[in-house]
Amino acid sequence: MDIVKSLDASERLVLGALKQSSELKDIINSTKLSEVEVIRALQWLSNKGLVGLEKSETRFVELGENGTRYQREGLPERIMLNCLKDGPVSADEIPLSQEEIQVSIGVLKGQAAIIIKGTKPLSFELTENGRNLLNKRTLQEQFLNTLPRGEDSLGPEEKFSFQNLMSRKDIIRLVERKSIKVELTDAGKAIGPIGAEKLIGRVTSEVISSFSKQTPKSTFKTYDISSPVPTLKGASRHVLYQAIDYIRRIWLDMGFKEMTGRMVQQSFWNFDALFTAQDHPVRDLHDTFFIKDPKNGALPARELVERVRKAHETGWTTGSKGWQYKWNEEVAKQNVMRTHTTVLSARTLASLTPKDIPGKFFSVARNFRNETIDWGHSFEFYQVDGIVVSPNVTFRNLLGYLGEYYRKLGYDQVRFRPAYFPYTEMSVEAEVYLKERKKWIELGGAGMFRPEVVKPLLGIDMPVLAWGQGLERGIMEHLNITDLREIYSNDLEKRRVWYK
Amino acid sequence: MPTVALNYGTVKSGIGKKLSDDELKERIAMLGTDLESLSKESIVVEVFPNRPDLLAEFGFIRALRSFIGVEKGLREYSVKSSGLSVNIKPSVSKVRPYTACAIVKGLKLTDEKIEQIIQLQEKLHVTHCRNRSKAAIGIYPSEKIKYPITFCAEDPKGVSFVPLGDTKPMNGLQILSRHKTGRDFGHLLEGKEKFPFFIDAKGDVLSMPPIINSELTGKVTTSTKEVFIECSGFDLDFLKELLNIIICELADMGGQIFSMSLNYPDKKIVTPNLKPVAMKLDEAYVQKLLGQKVNIKECLERMGFSYSNGTVLIPSYRVDVLHPMDIVEDIAIAHGYENFEPELPVISTIGEEARIERFRKKIAELLVGLELNEVTTFSVSNERIQNTMMGQKEKIIEFSNSKSSEYSALRQSIIPSMMEVLQLNAKNEYPQRIFEMGAVFYKDKNEETGVREDLVLGVALCGKNEDFTRARQIIEHLLKSFNLGLKLEEITDTRFIPGRVGKLLVGGKQIGIIGEIHPTVLVNFRLEMPVAVFEINLGTLQAQLK
Structure with a gap:
């Protein structure tokens, strides 16, 4: 790189001026540039190795606003002392502000220079010490x-x-002053006198239109392409939604159809249709948000309600003995915030017709739990749900889909452990291995829907693979954060990006 | 889910095979119990609610012994007749109609064993018995009881005894108000005219279920050799199963089970019944569900069942088997989940994105193009933020049971959520331009739940030059991208500056609202910069697209 060609106008001027004097003041004077421009040019020149810069910071004691005046007129205690020269004087005869008089009294009494003569009005008299100070x-x-x-x-x-004096009001200040020592380096000294030759900086439309083959190539100012540039702040989707879209894409790629649906659900769909007994602890007030008003929702078609009731009470025609209790329709009507998106899978099952089978469905959506928020829990959280409805699917296929999903998420090692959910048999907990941290983490539940779930909803018994995988835990691992609340952070200075 | 603490030494020696700690950990996890911790003192496991029989040491050892192949197949328990009886009075029919009872003799109790029995009883109470509301268990030193026992309901003021752990006699009502357990579970007897009691032939009170035993006859100690066990509640079958879980545990501790006659007013029955239950199992069904050949008989025996010719015998303490599918799961567990090879089936289906999600993605793309940052907020909010802070009084949908007043209602607008985000960013650089698409909720009789949920887009602009015009430019840009035109109609709304707020209309339909937030609202959110917002209903807008 020809260094001279990379110099812009201000650098050229400053370099020229440096040949005469290395004093900042002189440079400013001879170049007619502002101090900021000179310093910037010096910095650039230094980046290019033409100038040596030695920056130092010195602390200076300077006069404050009051100090400037006192340097001219004398400190208040001196003025007061002078007023008392010819005998006792009252406070309002002294040409000082109320505040200054107070300070002066303090200073002078400290030196035993005055005594209070009277209090109404306040008046003073000099002591012997005071006289000596005059x-x-x-x-x-x-x-x-x-x-x-x-x-x-x-x-x-x-x-x-x-x-x-520092302890008094704005008499003196301590300020930091930067001083710069400038020196030409050998490379700088080696550069001869620089002509006033005009280089092209920004490529303007005039430059383009007047550009011709006759223009020598050397007329462009060159850049120091390795020097730093100011940072940009762009806008983005929230990292949570970036992650969700990534996961949605995985299921779409595998041929799954997206399910959407309500967040407020009747207990019937959230619990009863999923064979969760009405006295199951999950239906406790402690775990589930219940809606105050409207307290109840409508139940679906009578026939479906009856099938679900019988499945709970006696197992209906599913071959099960059921939960053996009296099912209460009123309890099933209660509106709740859905506790899992498996409720969408249940609703989907109930809506399928023979032409929809085989079918594969997924959702990535929010759920709610009556929790207080902390590093690992939130009252709102996501679940990645899916079902595969087909006469021939097996337990091995369930593991196959989950394995493929986690493989696409970047986890090579997946294992499955027995688990329990009221609505699946062969209940599975999926775990993935974190290589860096050398440990297994649980990412979600899965299983095959029980006949007590499938037959009432679908009308016939059929194997249905189902899963409800957690979302936040995986995101936390990927972004390397330990507090779930950080995923939901909306700090505009701390935007995160999801990329796998 | 309940966790139970088991003695490390007892488990190690009880399973009858040398396993290293790591092997033990792995086997416990693969049996279907979550291992919480394992040390030389104790093994803490989380037991799934379908397996109450694993809530104590010996039940757990029994399952693990079979699982690792030391003692396979169905465990037989012999029951002798005690010749003793419990008389059930008609008076209990309205308050606590049933009980199932047994006696276990020949126990050599240690403090550790007593601890295990109490743990089992307590864990069963909390989980399987739903905090004693379904059933309660009483265990008594049989030596102190004179048989026959009477189970009756009496006026609580007329029956006094010293409750366990106390020194002074109290009547039934006093126990509910003065004794800790009485206060904890008193609601289960609240409003009943008569309370249930077990009373022996001497007239000594054994207990007042489901609350407390008596100090005199209800305290098991290391000198106790035989115990009387009763389970009382509302469903006789449930009580019999519950009783089986406890007595099998006691029998595994070395006890001998004795039955009792229960004289109900209308019938006489004998409990316990430890006869296994038979269930038919179709082998083809098993193989088809699992998708892999497994040795069914071997697997079932490893889970404590017996199997021959398509019939499974289920031990009486396995109360979780409702359907042959439950047996298939046990077969899978015995075979080992790790021994099933994952396989992706060929099921040809077409992937399809939900229409609203496609729309949502497009909107986000357009807004990010305008350098707006997407944020994420919660649908759950509260009255203060939705109404007080916004300077309005709208009816919002509340929860009846939230644990926190902060998260106690559903938002009906996304604007307060946007304001909260701006408040959070007050220290950051301006201008700030944000958006989110999320749900809002309001009452609507035409909806099946009575609640209408809409997906809305909220946009908020904050900074010294952000105003109505900028907000309107953004919505117009969005609409233009979809070839839609916009009309505005001025309205009054206390959240906004008068004269700077309007309805957004597309094709004659209102899709949302736009305006500059009123300074009183800005002050509530401690903002020192102007804010312009709009909120539009994406469902309504999407409907205008064709």
Whole structure:
């Protein structure tokens, strides 16, 4: 790279000026650039190795607003002292603000220079000490007159005065000043005088229209392409929805049809249709949100309700003995926030006609649980549900679908353990192995729907593979976060991206 | 799900085969119980609610012994007659109609065994007995009882005894108010005129189910050699099964089971009945469901069943078998889930995205193109955020039982959710432009649940130059992308600045609302920048597309 060609106008000017003087002031004067522009140009030149920069920060003691005035007019205690020179004086005769008088009283009484003569009105008189002070400048006054100056030049007595004045209102300030020492490097020195030759910077439409073959190639300013550029902030979908779309795509690719549906469901669909006995603990107030008003929803067609009732009470014609209790229709009417999207699978089963079989269905949607929120739990959470309805599917196929799903999610090792759900037999818990952390984690439940679920809903018994896999746990692992609440974070400065 | 703590040494020696800790862990998990922890003191497992027989040490050892092949097949328990009886008075019929009872003799109890018995009783109470509402279990030192026992219901004020763990006699009502267990479970007897009691032939009260035993006759100690067990409740079959779980545990501890005659007013029965239940099993059905050949007989015996010629004998403590499918699961567990090879079937179906989801994705794509950031908020909210903070009074749908006042109702608009996100980002750089598509809820008699749920899009713009015009540009851009035109109609709405709020109309239908948020609302959310928003119903909009 020809370094000279990479220099823009300000760098050229500054480099030229540097040949004369390396004082910042001189550079500013001779280039007619602003301080900011000069410093920026110096930085660029330094990036290119033409200039050596040594930045240092020095702390300076400067005058504050009051300090500037006091340096001119004297400190308030001096003014007060002077007023008392010819005998006792009352407070309102002293040309100081209320606040300054208070401060002065403090300072002068501290030095036993005055006594309070009277209180109504407040008046003062000088003491012998006070008189002695009249013609003597205090350390603070001497110090004040030396300002501004560097903090490191302060002697021990001056440090005391410094502390003293710092504690008062805006007399002095401590400020940090950056100073820059500039020096041409050998490479910089080697560059001869730079001509005023005009290089093309931004490619404007004029540049383009006037560009011809005659224009020598060297007229473009070159860039230091490795130097840093300002960052951009773009907009994105929320990481949760990015992950959901990724997972939806997996099931769509495998030929599954998407299910959608209500979040408020009758207990009938959320529980009873899934053969969950009415006294099962999951139906407790502790676990499920119940709707106050409208408390109840409508039950579906009578025939279906009767089948479900019989399946619970005696097993109906499913070959089961049922739960052996009296099923209560009123309990089934209660509206709840769905506790699992398996309710959509149940509704789908109930809606299928023979032409829909074989069928494969999935959903990725929100569910609700009466929980307080913490690192691992939320009252709203996602579940990835699916069913496969076909006369010939087997337990091995169930493991096959789950294995394929997790393989597509990037987990090579999947294992299955026995589990329990009221609505499946061969109930399975799927676990995946995290290589980096060397451990298995549970990602969700699955199984084959019990005949007590399938036959009442579908009308005939048929193997149905079903699963309800957790979503958040997998996202947490992938994003390497340990608190579930972070997935739901809406901090616009901390956007995350899902990519597998 | 209940967890139970088992003694490590007892389990290790009880299973009758040397297993390393890792093997033990793995076998326990594959039996279908979640292993919580394993140390030299204890093994803590989580037991699924369908297997109450695994809630104690010996039941657990029994299952594990079979599973690892040490003692396969059906366990036989012999029952001798005790010749003793329990008389059930007609008075219990209205308050607690049934009981099933037995006696177990020859026990050599240690503190550890007593602890296991109490743990079993308590875990069964909590889970299988649904916090004692379905049934309750009483276990008594038989030596202190004079038979026959009477099960009767009496006026609680007229029956006094010293409740277990106390020193002073109290009557039935006093127990409900003064004794801890009485207070915990008193609701189960609330409003009953008469309370149930077990009373022996001397007139000593054994217990007042389902609340508490008496100190005098209801405390099992290491000197107890024989125990009387009763299960009382509302469903006789359920009680018999429950009784079987407990006495099999006691028999495995070394006890000998004795039956009792129960003299009901209308019948006389003998309990317990430990006869296994027979169930037909179609081998072809098993193979078809599993999709793999397995040794059915071997598998069943490893799960404690016996099998011959298509008939399975189910031990009496296995109360979870409702359907042959439950047996198929046990076969699969015995075969080992790890020994089934996953197989993807060839089932040709066409994948299909839900129409509304396709629409939703398109909208998100367009909005991200306008540099709006998508956020994610909850559908569950509360009255304060939905109404108070927004300066309005709309009827919202509340939960009847939320654990937290923060999450106690359903949102009817997504705008408050957007405002909460902006509040959260108040320290961040402006402008902030956000959107989300989510559900809102309101009452509607025409819906099957009485609740209408709509998918809406909320857009909020916040920053010193964000205003009505910008918000309107965005909605117009969206609509133009779908070849739709927009009409606006001014309305009044207390959430917005008057004169800067309107209805959004597409094809004569209202699809939503747009406006600049009123400063009083901004102050409520502690925002110091103006906010312009719109909320549109995606279902209604999608319906306008054709």
